[in-house]
Amino acid sequence: MSQMVLQFVTLFFFITLLLLLFVIWRVLQPLQAIKQAITERSPQELSPLEANVPSEIAPLLKSINYFMAQLDTTLSRLKRFTAEAAHQIRTPLAGLNSQAQNALDETDETLRQKQLQHILESSDVLSNTVNQLLNRATLTHRFQSHPFSPVSLDQLTKETCRELVVWALQQDVEMEYVGEVQATINGDEFALKQMLQNIIENAIKYSPKGGVVEVELMADSKKPAASWVLQFRDQGVGVPDQDKEHIFEYFYRSPDNFTSGTGIGLSIAKEVAEHHNARFHLKDNQPNGLIVEVIFPQHSEALL
Template identity: 85%
Template structure:
């Protein structure tokens, strides 16, 4: 089962919702601050206006202060229906001339400081509890001039906070309604946008779901440029899968045919051996059975190796491989098998090379090429294995050569020798016809080129040229005749 995570749609909705919530919370917080500040400024202006109207109707005559409180001042305060208003007019001796006698203490120090430094009094606002209610006060001074005498009076006007709190709450409520509506509308619009953005993915899913399991042609769906790489990757994957399935289908058919033929021969030879009365002829028939069994066993092993390599091509990443050391080890493993066939293996190396690749696959390639060279070498023949560097086509490359002294391969057969199960009509040696095909596949998997050349005076040279990404280092002198 594929490992799934939270749906992309759900993640987008969650992130969008969180962003909207943060924005709306900030908007509500800003609206709350604005509401409190706006109501405070508005009602403070009402208090200040009432205090100014009272101050304008205070005069002095013969050292006596005359106060005529205007009705308009109280009408101004009455604009707040739910609030109560308080006032007091005091002399500079802190005596209440008119109004409430028990108002909270006022900042006389600041007012007196203004009276000595400035010609004009600046209103002072403050809040204080009065009759178990919070009251907002404004204190204002007025300078009365008569002859050479100067008298100061102070006007204090207060009002409860109910109206301004109600106004601030109303503004907050309206802001909440607006922000909520904005949140819902914005969220719906963003949900629509998310649906439209994810719609191409749904279209790709639908196109794949509606397909037959055998339909592996490229998807032809219009998608945005951001999703085009995904569609390209899907088409590339399906192309690879189609190639793999086609190759597997063809290879399975060919393998079934190649295995069925020796099995039929084995069955026929075994039946003949059972019925044969001549002991010498029976021994000859048993020898043929053994040879056919060895060919069949070799074919099956090659088929299994190819299946393993096909799996590794898609599942194993490349890693640094010491190509020279791998070649030496492979030669050592085959030297006994070669000596049994009166063939010598000689490794001729002049470089140390490291290639990015699959060590198992490269070893299978080396084994198949060297075994093929040994198999077609004459009695007391020599197989040379050489690793060298070349500056071919301005690209430094590493070249692996395996040279034998056999009969070689005719030019008309060289183009067919890499086909699976192909065997030349003139080839009398036993074999499965798979080894060089596997070797070429491994080389191509490592972006290497596979060449066949004629050896002098006779024989075949199998050449594998690795590209520039092969790293060559630590050259050392060439050692001729170093037999393993």
């Protein structure tokens, strides 16, 4: 009798083991199919995966497709930016080479001095462009690797204004911080400071001699959500309505803008703002000039 029981238990064990192995095979088969589909793809193929999988595996497939879509967007943006950056660097380099050659061949000392001055100006533009590109690369890395922490927005703004006030006075422009509120947000302090510097430097650059740049932090409790509003007001020529939607594009320069610049600073500022779930708003100052508003939700999280 005990022999029959032992045989029965042994048979039951093997049948159970076979069923278990079959179930594991069935469960892993969709994962093998996903693995095979990824393996067979070229490195440039980042379109969504299409596979018939059980409902239990569907969230995994959705997460993989979401990641691939993000990677595709990042790579496309990187390719476009690299091509534009290469063009922006080659142009002043070619100009520097041409101007230096002309200065070597020039016999008129007055003309040579003017050509040397043009070389210095082109060198400054190239240096600023490279610095901005390096800053953008640093920020792109930080966006992916640095968590948010509490940042005193009012103190950071005051500190940035103090650091730029001497440069503003050298441009014969006065700076005023007129905010009175205290605001703390979750953010990346380094990135926020880069945003503030770019906006303030842009306002100073386009201000007339004897002009005033005002920086103000305000609380806006209007519905649907309370916000912190950073306002930067200058007294320059302003921005035409047809250019307002383009000034945040990389390397965009208005046809009517004859001031030297890289066309990168405000684009970086906008990326930092979007990373902090903030938004930009441009409007005309009175009687002339531009008002740049950066609107932060009082409870913000990173946009990854």
